[in-house]
Each structure stands twice: as C-alpha cells, then as structure tokens.
Amino acid sequence: MDSKKIEELLEKYWNCETSLEEEKQLRDYFQARDVPQHLKEPAALFRYFESQKNRSLQDRAFDSEVTRNITTGKTRRLLYNTMRIAAGVAVLIIAGWFVRKEIHKTDTTMVAVDTYDDPKQAFEETKKALLMISSSFGKAEEQAKKINLFNEAQQEIKPKTQKVEGV
Amino acid sequence: MNLEAFQNRVMPVKNKLFRFALRFLGNEDEAKDVVQEVLIKVWNGRDQMDEVQNWEAWCMRITKNLSLDRIRSLNRRQTQPIESGLEVRQHDLTPHETTEQKESMQSINDLIATLPEKQRQIIHLRDIEGYSYTEICEILELDMNQVKVNLFRARTAVREKLIKINAYGL
Numbered sequence: 001m002d003s004k005k006i007e008e009l010l011e012k013y014w015n016c017e018t019s020l021e022e023e024k025q026l027r028d029y030f031q032a033r034d035v036p037q038h039l040k041e042p043a044a045l046f047r048y049f050e051s052q053k054n055r056s057l058q059d060r061a062f063d064s065e066v067t068r069n070i071t072t073g074k075t076r077r078l079l080y081n082t083m084r085i086a087a088g089v090a091v092l093i094i095a096g097w098f099v100r101k102e103i104h105k106t107d108t109t110m111v112a113v114d115t116y117d118d119p120k121q122a123f124e125e126t127k128k129a130l131l132m133i134s135s136s137f138g139k140a141e142e143q144a145k146k147i148n149l150f151n152e153a154q155q156e157i158k159p160k161t162q163k164v165e166g167v
Numbered sequence: 168m169n170l171e172a173f174q175n176r177v178m179p180v181k182n183k184l185f186r187f188a189l190r191f192l193g194n195e196d197e198a199k200d201v202v203q204e205v206l207i208k209v210w211n212g213r214d215q216m217d218e219v220q221n222w223e224a225w226c227m228r229i230t231k232n233l234s235l236d237r238i239r240s241l242n243r244r245q246t247q248p249i250e251s252g253l254e255v256r257q258h259d260l261t262p263h264e265t266t267e268q269k270e271s272m273q274s275i276n277d278l279i280a281t282l283p284e285k286q287r288q289i290i291h292l293r294d295i296e297g298y299s300y301t302e303i304c305e306i307l308e309l310d311m312n313q314v315k316v317n318l319f320r321a322r323t324a325v326r327e328k329l330i331k332i333n334a335y336g337l
Contacts, residue, residue, distance in 0.1 A: 014326055016319045020297055041329040047268075048275040052295045055189075056182040057199065063178060066203055067170070070210045 003036050010042055168213045177209055180223055183296055184230045190291045191234035193280070201237060205229045224298075224305040231288070231306060271332075278328045285309075286321035293318055 009026055012018045018026070030039075030046040116122035168176075184205055188198035208229055209216070219225045279287060288307060292298045298306070303314050 014322055016315060016322060020299060023294065024297070041333050044268075044271040045275055045325065045329060048272050049294045051272060052186065052291075053297075055186055057185040057202065059199065062181070062199065062203070063174070066178070066206050067174070069203065069207055070170070070173075 003039065006039065010039075168216060173210060173213065177206065177222075177226070180226055181206065183223075184226060186295065187227060187230050187288075187291065188234045190287060191231070191238060191284075197237060197241075198234075201230060201233050204233055208233075221302065221305060224302050227292075227306040228308065274332055275325075275329075278325060278332070282321055282324060285313075286317050286324070289314060289318045290321040290325070 006026070006029055009018065009022055013023065013026060026042075027046050027050055029035075030043040031050055035043045116125065181202055184202045185198055188201040188205075189195065192198050192201065205226060209226055216222050216225075279290065282290065285307070289303060292303045292306060293300075300311060300314055303309075304311055307314070309317075
C-alpha cells in the first residue's frame with residue numbers, strides 16, 4: 001500500500017470514518033515497515049495501540065486462584081443456605097415448645113379454679129374472702145381520711161394566699 | 168455452564184478485562200483484583216449468560232462498573248502511569264532507537280491518560296481492543312451518538328497533542 005493511500009485512510013481515521021478493517025490495515029502498515037518522516041507521529045500512535053493489545057495478565061497462579069475462589073464460594077454458599085434453613089427450623093421448634101408450654105399452663109390453672117365440690121364450703125370461703133377485703137377497705141378509708149385533712153387545710157390556705165398576692 | 172466450559176469460554180477473555188481495568192485503575196494489582204471479582208461474578212451469574220446476547224460485552228461492562236466502584240472507594244484517579252508493557256516488538260533497532268521508541272510510547276501513554284474518562288475508555292475499546300461501535304455502546308451503556316462524539320473528540324485531542332509533541336518535544 002502506498003503512502004498516498006495511507007494518508008487518505010489516516011484522514012478518514014481522524015474523522016472517525018474508518019471501519020474496523022481499515023483501522024487494522026493502518027495498524028498493520030505502521031507495524032511492518034519504515035514509514036516516511038511525515039507519518040512518524042501516527043506511526044508511534046498505532047504502534048502504541050499494537051503494543052497495548054499484547055499486554056496480558058502475567059500471573060500463572062491467577063487461573064487456579066479464580067477456580068479455587070469459585071469452588072470454595074460454592075461450598076460456602078451451600079453451608080450458608082443450610083445454616084439458614086437450620087436456623088429457621090430451630091426458631092419454629094422453640095416457638096412450638098413455648099406455645100405448647102403456654103397451653104399446658106392455662107389447662108392447669110383452669111383445674112385449680114374449681115377447688116370446692118361442696119357449695120356450703122364454697123360459700124363460707126367466699127364470705128371469708130369478702131370479709132377480708134372489706135376489712136382492708138376499712139383500713140384504707142382511715143388512711144384516706146388523714147389525706148383528706150391535708151386537702152381541707154390546703155383549701156383553706158389557698159384563698160388566703162391569693163388575697164395576699166392580690167395585695 | 169460447568170467449570171470446564173467456564174475455563175474454556177470465559178477465562179480466555181481475562182486479558183481483555185485486565186487491560187480495560189488497567190486503563191481505569193493504572194495499577195496492575197488493583198486491575199488483577201477487579202478481573203478476579205468479575206470472573207467470580209460471571210460464574211455466579213452463569214445462569215443468565217445464555218440470555219445475554221453478547222456475553223463478552225457483558226463481562227466488559229461488569230469490569231467497567233467494578234473498576235469505577237473501586238476508583239470511588241479508593242477515592243482517587245489514575246495517578247500511576249502504566250510504565251511496563253510499552254516494549255515494541257520491532258526488529259533491527261539500535262539501542263538508541265529502542266530508547267527513542269520507548270520514550271514515544273510513554274508520551275503517548277501519558278497523553279491518553281490525560282483524556283477525560285469517557286474518551287479514554289472509548290479510544291481503548293476501539294483502537295486497542297477493536298470493538299465495533301455497537302459493542303462499545305453496549306459495554307459503556309451509551310448511545311451511538313455519544314460514542315461517536317467522544318471518539319471524535321478523543322482522536323482530535325490525540326492528534327493535536329501528537330503534533331505538539333513533535334513540534335516542541337513536549
């Protein structure tokens with residue numbers, strides 16, 4: 001290919017009108033031979049592209065490292081999933097156990113409520129319980145009266161202090 | 168896809184992914200880490216691979232995204248120049264010519280590194296990896312117009328800078 005043709009191609013290249021095939025022609029041209037002085041700069045550019053294209057990952061251990069990561073990642077994921085399922089099952093079992101325990105407890109209290117078979121005895125017991133409550137109320141009333149005293153005193157003091165403030 | 172198919176089909180593109188990640192990160196170790204992450208991602212998403220039309224472009228897109236993530240997390244731009252890998256395989260060169268070649272490679276490398284990110288990516292994908300415009304659109308998730316405009320700007324900038332280097336030896 002003569003340099004005239006190359007110059008035309010280059011002009012097309014700078015205007016982004018070249019096809020991939022034409023760009024390859026340019027790379028090949030500049031790679032292969034000595035170029036005229038006026039084409040030195042594009043030559044350097046195309047040689048740079050070509051040299052970059054040949055760069056590779058220089059690491060022999062890379063492939064095996066990736067393979068190892070892939071396979072361990074697989075087992076780790078499997079383990080993770082199993083753990084998740086196991087945790088779910090454990091939660092269900094514990095919850096079930098608590099629910100069962102709760103149901104069992106209410107059953108026993110229901111039984112404990114019905115203590116007396118004889119109605120007379122039951123009446124006596126009830127009376128006893130009510131008496132106990134009423135005596136407690138009586139005590140409480142006495143204490144409440146004391147508090148009332150304070151309230152009354154406060155009521156009496158209030159208007160006086162208001163008058164003082166008013167003055 | 169089983170492990171064997173993965174090794175035969177996907178692993179061979181690792182160098183392309185590496186070069187692309189390197190263009191973003193400018194550091195071989197970081198680029199290698201990204202490629203490894205990409206390959207693991209591809210393996211984990213291998214079920215979708217049959218649905219993807221162009222899986223190589225898909226791998227390149229993952230590389231781009233992970234590289235950008237890494238740049239963001241490292242919060243830095245490409246600061247280290249890509250120094251190695253600039254040897255030109257040309258025969259019959261005197262030591263002086265070889266040094267001269269290496270210097271011009273380095274200056275081109277530097278001038279491409281100064282391009283805005285998008286232009287740098289596009290010129291890499293087109294002129295080094297030889298992707299079609301459609302593929303570049305797919306990799307960079309851009310429309311055709313943006314790709315062409317950015318490539319035009321990148322090439323114009325490179326051309327102007329090359330002339331400057333030649334004229335003033337900058």
